[in-house]
Every structure is written in structure tokens, then in C-alpha cells.
Amino acid sequence: MTEQAFFILTALVGAPRHGYGIVGEVAGLSGGRVRLKVGTLYGVLDRLAGDGLVELDREEVEQGRLRRYYRLTDSGGAALTAEAQRQAANARAASDRLHGWRPAGQGGVS
Amino acid sequence: MSDLESRYRSVLRLLPLSYREKWADDMVTTFLDSTLPEELEEAEYVAEFGRPGRAEVASVVALAVRLRFAGSAGPARYSAWGGAVRLAALAGLLVNAVSGVIGVELLYWADGRVPWLGTPPVRQLGGPAQATWALSGLLWTFAFLLLLNGHRRAARIAAGLGLVRGLYAAVAAMIDSVSTGAPLFFFSHWLELAVSALVVLLLSAFHSDAEPVRPRWWLVALAAAVVLNPMPPLMAFARPDFTVPLDWTGLCCLALAAGGVAYLAMPSWRTPSRTLALALLSAGALVLRLALLLDFATFSGRMDLGGATLPVFGIEAVLVLAVGVTAGMLASRAVRPLGVR
Numbered sequence: 001m002t003e004q005a006f007f008i009l010t011a012l013v014g015a016p017r018h019g020y021g022i023v024g025e026v027a028g029l030s031g032g033r034v035r036l037k038v039g040t041l042y043g044v045l046d047r048l049a050g051d052g053l054v055e056l057d058r059e060e061v062e063q064g065r066l067r068r069y070y071r072l073t074d075s076g077g078a079a080l081t082a083e084a085q086r087q088a089a090n091a092r093a094a095s096d097r098l099h100g101w102r103p104a105g106q107g108g109v110s
Numbered sequence: 111m112s113d114l115e116s117r118y119r120s121v122l123r124l125l126p127l128s129y130r131e132k133w134a135d136d137m138v139t140t141f142l143d144s145t146l147p148e149e150l151e152e153a154e155y156v157a158e159f160g161r162p163g164r165a166e167v168a169s170v171v172a173l174a175v176r177l178r179f180a181g182s183a184g185p186a187r188y189s190a191w192g193g194a195v196r197l198a199a200l201a202g203l204l205v206n207a208v209s210g211v212i213g214v215e216l217l218y219w220a221d222g223r224v225p226w227l228g229t230p231p232v233r234q235l236g237g238p239a240q241a242t243w244a245l246s247g248l249l250w251t252f253a254f255l256l257l258l259n260g261h262r263r264a265a266r267i268a269a270g271l272g273l274v275r276g277l278y279a280a281v282a283a284m285i286d287s288v289s290t291g292a293p294l295f296f297f298s299h300w301l302e303l304a305v306s307a308l309v310v311l312l313l314s315a316f317h318s319d320a321e322p323v324r325p326r327w328w329l330v331a332l333a334a335a336v337v338l339n340p341m342p343p344l345m346a347f348a349r350p351d352f353t354v355p356l357d358w359t360g361l362c363c364l365a366l367a368a369g370g371v372a373y374l375a376m377p378s379w380r381t382p383s384r385t386l387a388l389a390l391l392s393a394g395a396l397v398l399r400l401a402l403l404l405d406f407a408t409f410s411g412r413m414d415l416g417g418a419t420l421p422v423f424g425i426e427a428v429l430v431l432a433v434g435v436t437a438g439m440l441a442s443r444a445v446r447p448l449g450v451r
Contacts, residue, residue, distance in 0.1 A: 002318075018136075018139075018140070019136055019137070019139065019140030019143070020139070020140045020143035020144055023140065023144055037165050037166050037168070037169035038137050038140050038141045038144070038166055038169060038170070039137075039166065039168075039169030039170035039171075039172060039173040040169045040172070040173070041140065042133050042136070042137050042140075042173065043169075043172075043173040043176060045133075046129070046132075046133065065135075065138075065139045065142070066135045066136065066139060067136075067139050068136045068139075
């Protein structure tokens with residue numbers, strides 16, 4: 001799973017969101033590091049929808065413009081859970097190693 | 111519809127129709143939401159005079175490339191185009207990769223280190239500047255090998271540097287022609303550069319959805335070209351007692367025509383992607399062949415070309431054209447009925 005897909009799925013946890021809402025949520029979740037452009041967002045959304053991980057929640061017309069809201073499916077939730085656990089396990093393994101390690105310059109063994 | 115929306119929708123036309131029908135309205139809403147300022151007067155100004163930013167346009171272009179040159183999981187027609195473009199780009203890169211190796215071989219030959227090829231006509235070719243120049247031709251070879259190993263971005267960078275090298279050669283040739291009055295191979299230099307630029311552009315079809323390249327046969331092709339070494343025939347034909355001229359482009363045209371005829375004669379080998387790639391490659395080879403023909407036609411009165419040169423080049427062009435047109439017609443018939451959803 002790409003980082004963009006991971007953040008988009010995370011942005012949809014708990015509440016359906018429209019495109020601009022996802023862009024803002026992803027920027028917030030990533031601390032401003034991942035700023036989705038529209039072409040990128042819809043490329044990933046199309047793939048996630050094709051894989052059944054997200055689906056259309058509802059459509060609204062606001063100021064004459066169509067606004068679609070997307071929500072996470074059960075499969076999307078399961079895929080995100082699996083990916084989050086994988087990343088957490090990776091982070092835990094690195095943290096465990098780093099815990100008892102000091103850089104060579106600080107008296108540790110390189 | 112505001113001017114800004116109209117401009118953004120014109121960018122979205124790069125995307126396939128089936129994709130636009132599904133996503134375009136929502137994309138426009140999200141784009142306007144993220145672009146228009148909250149303050150009303152400012153928003154009206156941006157809506158009238160604003161343009162989609164480069165990053166937004168680039169993201170749509172990247173999406174269009176990924177969709178139109180799809181991997182095998184995409185719609186059949188876009189998958190066929192994707193396969194064809196990747197095949198043509200790889201073959202184009204292979205030609206430049208072999209050309210880079212030949213450049214180094216020529217350097218060794220000019221330095222007298224390949225005695226079985228005979229005495230080089232110009233010994234001083236092997237100076238440091240020429241050595242650097244010949245070695246820089248290996249950028250294409252590196253790009254080819256990097257792509258085969260899955261380093262797509264690095265391959266694009268190496269090929270881009272190879273393109274800069276070609277640009278330098280074209281500009282240097284123009285300056286040299288102006289200052290010394292030497293014949294300027296204008297069409298050859300610039301059209302060769304344009305075809306190489308197209309190859310580099312087509313490398314963008316190797317995106318994350320595309321299947322990884324199977325390197326084995328491409329490595330065999332490169333190794334065969336290096337081992338079989340196209341220099342001896344080129345050198346032999348360049349000797350004064352031979353009257354039939356053969357150059358690198360001619361050799362490529364003949365190889366493509368022979369391979370193309372063999373491929374077209376075997377219906378069981380044919381796939382829409384391969385046939386389309388053959389048509390694309392034939393078009394590229396024809397452009398390069400016609401370029402040198404145009405150059406020769408331009409200064410035929412000032413140079414002794416030998417009586418056979420233009421007819422031989424003409425025959426090569428006709429052969430490639432015949433293969434290209436046949437492949438194009440077959441590809442059109444094979445690709446048109448394929449679905450786009």
C-alpha cells in the first residue's frame with residue numbers, strides 16, 4: 001500500500017469525506033508532508049474504489065457544484081488495519097533495536 | 111462556468127473519456143475548492159484570471175499517462191497501447207544503448223587497439239576530448255540497464271542526460287558549420303534529437319501500474335549486438351572498394367524491416383501491443399532515414415555522395431515504410447475493437 005493510499009484510507013476512518021475534505025485531512029494527518037494534488041487524489045481514489053476499499057457515500061449539490069462523499073468499506077477498514085499493524089510492527093522492531101544503542105561517537109559500538 | 115473551471119476542464123481532456131465521465135465533475139469541484147480563496151472579491155478575480163498551477167497540471171498529466179498507457183490490469187485498449195509504448199521505448203533505448211557501445215569501440219579502433227578491423231583512417235580521433243565524448247554515449251547504455259533492473263527514475267535521469275549530450279552535439283555541429291563552412295546535417299541532428307526525446311518521454315509509460323520489464327531477452331539483445339558487433343559491416347561498407355553505403359541508421363532500418371517481415375509472417379507471434387510497437391518503431395526509423403536523405407538532398411551538389419547512396423537510402427526508407435504501414439493497418443484492426451472500460 002502506498003503512503004498516499006494509506007493516508008486517504010486513514011482520512012476516511014469515522015466519517016465520509018468529499019475530495020477537498022480528504023486533501024485537508026491527509027495534510028493534517030501527515031503534518032503537512034503529504035499534500036495531495038487533485039490528479040493524484042483521484043488516481044488513488046479510483047484504484048481504491050476499484051479494489052472495493054472505498055465507496056460512494058452520498059452526493060450533494062452545493063452552489064451548483066456536485067460534491068461526492070466517500071466512505072471506507074469493511075474491506076478498506078481491514079486493509080488499513082493490516083497495514084497499520086505491519087507499520088507498527090516495523091516501527092517497534094526499529095525502536096527495540098535503537099533502545100539499547102548509542103552512536104559510536106557517544107561511546108557505543110558501531 | 112468560470113474561466114478557471116473551463117481551463118481546468120481543458121486540462122482534464124487529457125484523461126480518457128470513460129474516466130472523465132466518472133470522475134471529472136468531482137475533480138473540478140475539489141480543484142475549485144482547493145484553489146479559490148475564501149474572500150469573495152479575490153475568489154471572483156481568481157475564477158476569471160486564474161490558471162491551474164503547474165503541479166496540478168502535472169498530476170493530471172501523470173494520471174493520464176498511467177491510464178492511457180495502462181498495465182495489463184487496465185482496460186484492454188489502454189493496456190495494448192501501454193504495452194506497445196513500453197516496447198517501443200525499450201527498443202529505442204536499446205538502439206541508443208548499442209550506439210553508445212559502438213562509440214566506445216570506435217574509440218578503441220581509432221586508437222589502434224582493434225587491429226583486425228584494419229588501420230583506422232584518422233589516428234588522432236582517440237584524444238581525451240573524443241574519449242570523454244565516446245564514454246558519455248554510454249549514458250544511454252546505463253539508462254537501458256537501469257530500466258531493465260527496475261530503476262525507472264534513475265533510467266529516466268540517465269536517458270535525459272543522454273539527451274542533453276545529443277543537444278550539445280546538434281548545437282556544436284551548427285556552430286562548427288557556421289564557423290568552418292562544413293556541411294550541416296541539420297535534419298539528421300535535430301530529428302535524431304527529437305526521436306531520442308520522444309523515447310525519453312515514452313519512458314514515463316513505465317509507471318507503478320506497469321508490469322516490471324523481463325530483462326532476459328533485452329539483455330540477450332544487447333549482448334548479441336555487442337558480441338556480433340555491427341562495426342565490421344559498417345566498416346566494410348565504408349571502404350572505397352565497396353559501392354553500397356551502409357550507416358548506423360541504415361543498419362537499424364534493415365534489421366527492423368527484416369525482423370518486421372518475420373514477425374508479420376507469423377500470425378501466432380502477433381499481439382496488438384507488438385504490432386503497434388512495430389508500427390511506432392517503423393515511424394521512428396523512417397523519420398531518421400528521411401532526415402539524412404533530406405540533408406544529402408540539401409547539399410548534394412557540394413559533396414560526392416557516390417552514385418548508390420541516395421537509391422540505397424531510398425530503398426531502406428521504402429522497406430521500413432512498407433513494414434510500418436502494414437503493421438499500422440493490422441494494429442488499427444486489432445486495437446480498435448478492444449474495450450476502454
